[in-house]
Amino acid sequence: MELFFNPFDNLVCILLGISFTVWFTLLLVFIIVPAIFGVSFGIRRLYMKTLLKIFEWATLRIERGMYLDSAPEFEMSDIFYFARRGVESIMDDEVTKRFSAEELESWNLLTRSNNNFHYISLRLTVLWGLGLLIRYGFLLPLRVTLAFTGVGLLVVLTSVVGLLPNGRIKNFLSEKVHLMCYRICVRALTAIITYHDSENKPKNGGICVANHTSPIDVIILASDGCYAMVGQIHGGLIGVIQRSMVKACPHVWFERSEVKDRHLVAKRLSDHIEDKTKLPILIFPEGTCINNTSVMMFKKGSFEIGATVYPVAIKYDPRFGDAFWNSSKFGMVNYLLRMMSSWAIVCSVWYLPPMSREEGEDAVQFANRVKAAIARQGGLVDLLWDGGLKRGKVKDTFKEEQQKLYSKMLVGTQEDRSRS
Amino acid sequence: MGSSNSSVNNIPNAQELMQETGFSAAHILRLHERFEFLDKHKCGQLRPQDFGAVQELALNPIGDSIISAFFSPGQETVDFASFVRILAHFRPTDRNQSRDGAQQEPANSSIRKLKFAFQMYDQDRDGKISRAELLQVLRAMLGIQVTEEQLQSIAERAIQEADLDRDDAISFDEFRKSLEKVDIDHKMSIRFLR
Numbered sequence: 363m364e365l366f367f368n369p370f371d372n373l374v375c376i377l378l379g380i381s382f383t384v385w386f387t388l389l390l391v392f393i394i395v396p397a398i399f400g401v402s403f404g405i406r407r408l409y410m411k412t413l414l415k416i417f418e419w420a421t422l423r424i425e426r427g428m429y430l431d432s433a434p435e436f437e438m439s440d441i442f443y444f445a446r447r448g449v450e451s452i453m454d455d456e457v458t459k460r461f462s463a464e465e466l467e468s469w470n471l472l473t474r475s476n477n478n479f480h481y482i483s484l485r486l487t488v489l490w491g492l493g494l495l496i497r498y499g500f501l502l503p504l505r506v507t508l509a510f511t512g513v514g515l516l517v518v519l520t521s522v523v524g525l526l527p528n529g530r531i532k533n534f535l536s537e538k539v540h541l542m543c544y545r546i547c548v549r550a551l552t553a554i555i556t557y558h559d560s561e562n563k564p565k566n567g568g569i570c571v572a573n574h575t576s577p578i579d580v581i582i583l584a585s586d587g588c589y590a591m592v593g594q595i596h597g598g599l600i601g602v603i604q605r606s607m608v609k610a611c612p613h614v615w616f617e618r619s620e621v622k623d624r625h626l627v628a629k630r631l632s633d634h635i636e637d638k639t640k641l642p643i644l645i646f647p648e649g650t651c652i653n654n655t656s657v658m659m660f661k662k663g664s665f666e667i668g669a670t671v672y673p674v675a676i677k678y679d680p681r682f683g684d685a686f687w688n689s690s691k692f693g694m695v696n697y698l699l700r701m702m703s704s705w706a707i708v709c710s711v712w713y714l715p716p717m718s719r720e721e722g723e724d725a726v727q728f729a730n731r732v733k734a735a736i737a738r739q740g741g742l743v744d745l746l747w748d749g750g751l752k753r754g755k756v757k758d759t760f761k762e763e764q765q766k767l768y769s770k771m772l773v774g775t776q777e778d779r780s781r782s
Numbered sequence: 783m784g785s786s787n788s789s790v791n792n793i794p795n796a797q798e799l800m801q802e803t804g805f806s807a808a809h810i811l812r813l814h815e816r817f818e819f820l821d822k823h824k825c826g827q828l829r830p831q832d833f834g835a836v837q838e839l840a841l842n843p844i845g846d847s848i849i850s851a852f853f854s855p856g857q858e859t860v861d862f863a864s865f866v867r868i869l870a871h872f873r874p875t876d877r878n879q880s881r882d883g884a885q886q887e888p889a890n891s892s893i894r895k896l897k898f899a900f901q902m903y904d905q906d907r908d909g910k911i912s913r914a915e916l917l918q919v920l921r922a923m924l925g926i927q928v929t930e931e932q933l934q935s936i937a938e939r940a941i942q943e944a945d946l947d948r949d950d951a952i953s954f955d956e957f958r959k960s961l962e963k964v965d966i967d968h969k970m971s972i973r974f975l976r
Contacts, residue, residue, distance in 0.1 A: 438940060438952075441919065442964075442969040453816060
């Protein structure tokens, strides 16, 4: 018995050893080294194009299938859908696509995004099953490995850099280390990001303001530039990361008790900005994650400080999966797992020209102006509502406004009626 | 986006178009950019082939019907004004639209949307959807998913349900009646165009 097992064992060991080596070499060459140097082989873009073709095919099949299902009850109105889609494609603005994407009729082979999924054809189900296998069996482990590598390197290297005396070398190294680790994290999510207008990138002494859809926003922005993060110190793994990051370069972390004190927060932020050697601060004024179709109210705090504001618009392509984190529904780990088992995260980042508060403009007006600029660029709807709606109750002033609008409507209809 | 220094004034008849269609200046500008993008030969007019270049349209089962909706019978080109007028059909209806009887039917009214949809079926524009035309559209939408017999029976049922005066064709009125319960504004509007 023993004789039988030994050669077999050896063989298995050798095979495992070889496959691990190959695996790590590929990982290193194709993913980690380019991340370090900031170059790209273009593999992700090729991947994205291939995915799109497959989605198109799947969508057509689903459309036909859905149609087939209702074929016995064919309605004359069924033509509306095709007519509308056709005209939309003629207009084919990036923006129309984004708007109509909410009613995502397309199927990106993730059942979680298509509630109407039912058995259409064997081919489609097989494709979906294959997709599941690839995503959970191959992509997820790969990505988790990369994520651990990225985070681990971040913690270790920033601590090492933190040992150096303050000066130019430290800043230089800190920048390189941060960029490298974030780039690895970007690859860990298979995020395909297109940056527009990089000449407007935020500079030292400024505040970078962006719309917030998910915690990934931070990684997306930080892999293209160095920012000082702002936030509350957490416990656990995130706390460890935060503490080691601040060793390498100054970030603005607050204790939980300090967060409530608005003056303290404002003071620390303005102190940071005045020091021109410190990196621009990254802030998400919405305060919470929004579902990437609209930009909700910007909290005015960051706009009171008086620094130059560099707005940034981030827009995710919904065809590849919904990046929105509904924190009241899913926890962070759950969310990250969902992200890592999607096909890819495709988004666009626009760096908008810097804005400053004008004479006679108060913080709220300035905030709204910046918000409008971001919404316009990203093709998002500019909404009045406070993002905190997701969790809390509507503030009374807004209720009043809506009541006014509604009563206008009612009175308007009354007038119509009396006229006709 | 930030580079568009061109204003609406560079576009001929922009104000009239805005008045007629209800589009805002921003939309007219955007549509003009799109028009120029589609106009590969830069001749200020679009031809059917220019529309054919839109990939998604080529995949659409009624793509050809949509394209021909832009061209009046006998015309081979369409200018910007007509382009915009057709697209205006897909503007969402303004809820508190108040107009007196003297004003023209707005481009995005339910009736105009219905007429557009009717045109998709009624290819020869004789005011009636014949059985043959219906079959053609059904074939395009269903492709090889259905057998010829199933196709015939579907068409038969549709005609029987809608054709009230038993002339074996569906007129516009019959079409409209059969869609009474459908929320036309929702289905035939492109929300971005609001």
